[in-house]
Amino acid sequence: MQSFLLLTLILLSVSAYYLGRKRALAVAGGQIRNLHSLPSFYGSYTALWCGLPALIVFGVWITLQPNFLIDLVVAGLPPELRDLSPERLNLLVNDLKNQVSGSFVSSAPDPVMVEAVNRYQNLRAIGNTALWIAVLSFAVGGIAYAWRRISPTLRARNRVETAVNVFLIASSTVAIFTTIGIILSVAFESLRFFNQVPITEFLFGLQWSPQTALRADQVGSSGAFGAVPLFAGTLLISGIAMLVAVPIGLMSALYLSEYATPKFRAFAKPALEILAGIPTVVYGFFAALTVAPLIREIGAALGLHVASESALAAGLVMGIMIIPFVSSLSDDVINAVPQSMRDGSYALGATKSETIKRVLLPAALPGIVGSILLAVSRAIGETMIVVMAAGLSANLTANPLEAVTTVTVQIVTLLTGDQEFDSPKTLAAFALGLMLFVVTLLLNIIALHVVRKYREQYE
Amino acid sequence: MSTTAIETESVLGQPLRSAAEPRQKSTIEVTDYNNRQTVGKITVDNPKMLCREVDVYYGQKQAIKNVSLDIGANEVIAFIGPSGCGKSTFLRCLNRMNDTIPSARVTGQIKLDNDDIYAKEIDVVQLRARVGMVFQKPNPFPKSIYENVAYGPRIHGMVNTKAELDDLVRESLERAGLIKEVEKRMLEPGTSLSGGQQQRLCIARAIAVNPEVILMDEPCSALDPIATAKIEELIDELRENYTIVIVTHSMQQAARVSQRTAYFHLGDLIEIGDTDQIFTNPRHKLTEDYITGRFG
Numbered sequence: 001m002q003s004f005l006l007l008t009l010i011l012l013s014v015s016a017y018y019l020g021r022k023r024a025l026a027v028a029g030g031q032i033r034n035l036h037s038l039p040s041f042y043g044s045y046t047a048l049w050c051g052l053p054a055l056i057v058f059g060v061w062i063t064l065q066p067n068f069l070i071d072l073v074v075a076g077l078p079p080e081l082r083d084l085s086p087e088r089l090n091l092l093v094n095d096l097k098n099q100v101s102g103s104f105v106s107s108a109p110d111p112v113m114v115e116a117v118n119r120y121q122n123l124r125a126i127g128n129t130a131l132w133i134a135v136l137s138f139a140v141g142g143i144a145y146a147w148r149r150i151s152p153t154l155r156a157r158n159r160v161e162t163a164v165n166v167f168l169i170a171s172s173t174v175a176i177f178t179t180i181g182i183i184l185s186v187a188f189e190s191l192r193f194f195n196q197v198p199i200t201e202f203l204f205g206l207q208w209s210p211q212t213a214l215r216a217d218q219v220g221s222s223g224a225f226g227a228v229p230l231f232a233g234t235l236l237i238s239g240i241a242m243l244v245a246v247p248i249g250l251m252s253a254l255y256l257s258e259y260a261t262p263k264f265r266a267f268a269k270p271a272l273e274i275l276a277g278i279p280t281v282v283y284g285f286f287a288a289l290t291v292a293p294l295i296r297e298i299g300a301a302l303g304l305h306v307a308s309e310s311a312l313a314a315g316l317v318m319g320i321m322i323i324p325f326v327s328s329l330s331d332d333v334i335n336a337v338p339q340s341m342r343d344g345s346y347a348l349g350a351t352k353s354e355t356i357k358r359v360l361l362p363a364a365l366p367g368i369v370g371s372i373l374l375a376v377s378r379a380i381g382e383t384m385i386v387v388m389a390a391g392l393s394a395n396l397t398a399n400p401l402e403a404v405t406t407v408t409v410q411i412v413t414l415l416t417g418d419q420e421f422d423s424p425k426t427l428a429a430f431a432l433g434l435m436l437f438v439v440t441l442l443l444n445i446i447a448l449h450v451v452r453k454y455r456e457q458y459e
Numbered sequence: 460m461s462t463t464a465i466e467t468e469s470v471l472g473q474p475l476r477s478a479a480e481p482r483q484k485s486t487i488e489v490t491d492y493n494n495r496q497t498v499g500k501i502t503v504d505n506p507k508m509l510c511r512e513v514d515v516y517y518g519q520k521q522a523i524k525n526v527s528l529d530i531g532a533n534e535v536i537a538f539i540g541p542s543g544c545g546k547s548t549f550l551r552c553l554n555r556m557n558d559t560i561p562s563a564r565v566t567g568q569i570k571l572d573n574d575d576i577y578a579k580e581i582d583v584v585q586l587r588a589r590v591g592m593v594f595q596k597p598n599p600f601p602k603s604i605y606e607n608v609a610y611g612p613r614i615h616g617m618v619n620t621k622a623e624l625d626d627l628v629r630e631s632l633e634r635a636g637l638i639k640e641v642e643k644r645m646l647e648p649g650t651s652l653s654g655g656q657q658q659r660l661c662i663a664r665a666i667a668v669n670p671e672v673i674l675m676d677e678p679c680s681a682l683d684p685i686a687t688a689k690i691e692e693l694i695d696e697l698r699e700n701y702t703i704v705i706v707t708h709s710m711q712q713a714a715r716v717s718q719r720t721a722y723f724h725l726g727d728l729i730e731i732g733d734t735d736q737i738f739t740n741p742r743h744k745l746t747e748d749y750i751t752g753r754f755g
Contacts, residue, residue, distance in 0.1 A: 340594060340598035341600060342559070343556065343559070345600070345610075346559060347594070348588070348668055349586075349611065349668060350584070358610065362602070
């Protein structure tokens, strides 16, 4: 029903637009130049007056109605039910809601409940009708108000532009508020975790075994929550990835920006960027099915013991995945060094490689560092490749041939399947997420800072 | 080609009329608008560079048409002309900076002393060490003042010790008339200097590699009058040791600093001669129009 109401509102707004335009032309005697703004602005003005207040009423109503109805129904319950403890009452209300939506009910329906459900449904029907009436009257009222306001001196353009301005501000704050919301939700769950596991154990413990015993006599559930092995594993894999991505990415950026013909560059740069578009799951296949066995065979040929899931395989493939980040951004940065720098160097008799080494790279260095930091935060956050290629065992090791696990992989394993949201095992995922967020945030801040500093280098 | 150009000197510079004959007062009798053959004496007694029948193409477009001229040792020669006339293009041929533009093609002959600079065996890196260049907009590297000047000597391996390098940097800055202003701030970035100082830093950078010729592409167009006066003074002093080719939009500047002037128009070298003669008694109608401010 509500979607029909929205549709009606849209139709009303569209007709309000034409009404407003017509009205504006009419009051101006058909002469556009008599108007302060173009007729379409008067149309938009009317449409905004029709749509916006009605929409706000609609939104507020929809949010408040269910709780209000519940309160009404509870108030109408027999006294002995009303006076239950809050927890019991809450259970009752949940039952009620389930019954209203027609889903599974825990107990056999008793007559009081059936009556309450009926009351609820009646009240809801009334509420919906009232909603229709309220919204439509606000819409029509808005049109009428705008209709009366329209005159040749009305500054419709300024009003519409103000509305657009507010809309733009709102859009830009959506991302900010989402970020804040994510931080808060993760932070509160983490606090609950730190109530059960001391923060020092989490930060400095060397053992990761997130199993808490359900029964007192359960074996092998020590419940160790030391995150050090996870961060060490993350560091190891990201380090290997950077060792692959930074040299290859930088050199390809140098080739593309300084040596390649424009024709080759036009082909190669988008081709390189396709690498960034491959889903990481596909990289995971590649790592687990091609690279890991290859490394194991090479290791065996050299007489080394290589685990079938090794940090090296995951790191190598992750490195390939982030090459485009380094190469594309570095290429842009090197290209942004003004041609006059190159000319100045060439005019002194410098060769191309001298110019690159002594002028271009130093001038572009901060930007290159920024691109590398961006790639690092990407590597740290990467999950899929590691799940598939590096394994789950939380070894604290610096040997790239052994299986390790990372923070993101552990979050995935902790939160997949059926979970109870009050055991430290599940809550640990939020603490890990918070830590990871803090680390990547710091990296991003450093990267942004470095990139900003770079802008001051020349000019 | 104009048929009235009988009294014009030929491209190769052999005078068609005796030098003793007094100069024509009226330019129209010498040549008219349609004449595109160079008027004036293109040769000098002690040439540093010789350019003969130089054509430059950017893709299909011909930017320089059959230009021949000499550049005398220790002289300042000014290239003037309206925008797009090819004077900068021609300047960039003299140290092969046009090589960095993929579509550019140069034909004809340009000699530095007796070496054809477009010959296969010429190393463009060594050529540019002999023919330095200063650009329109000051372009110091984003390095310290010291490093800016030390850049050239370092890449050419001109010095063996740090002390020698220090001396060379100081000497170059002194010759560029900048030493007093930067003595105490050698390690500050070159970009922290004012526009005029930056341009003198670029000149110091160019003379640090001890070139024989310095090309200047409108070196003062981004500077205020006081900074311009300083650079012009400097150019006059540098003439003792270097040959200087300067492209300029300012006719007063050409008159002030140069001994010879060449007037370019749409890729043609229209007229060349002593600066005094060009500015007081131009012999081509186009030159006269330009220097009297009728266009350009």
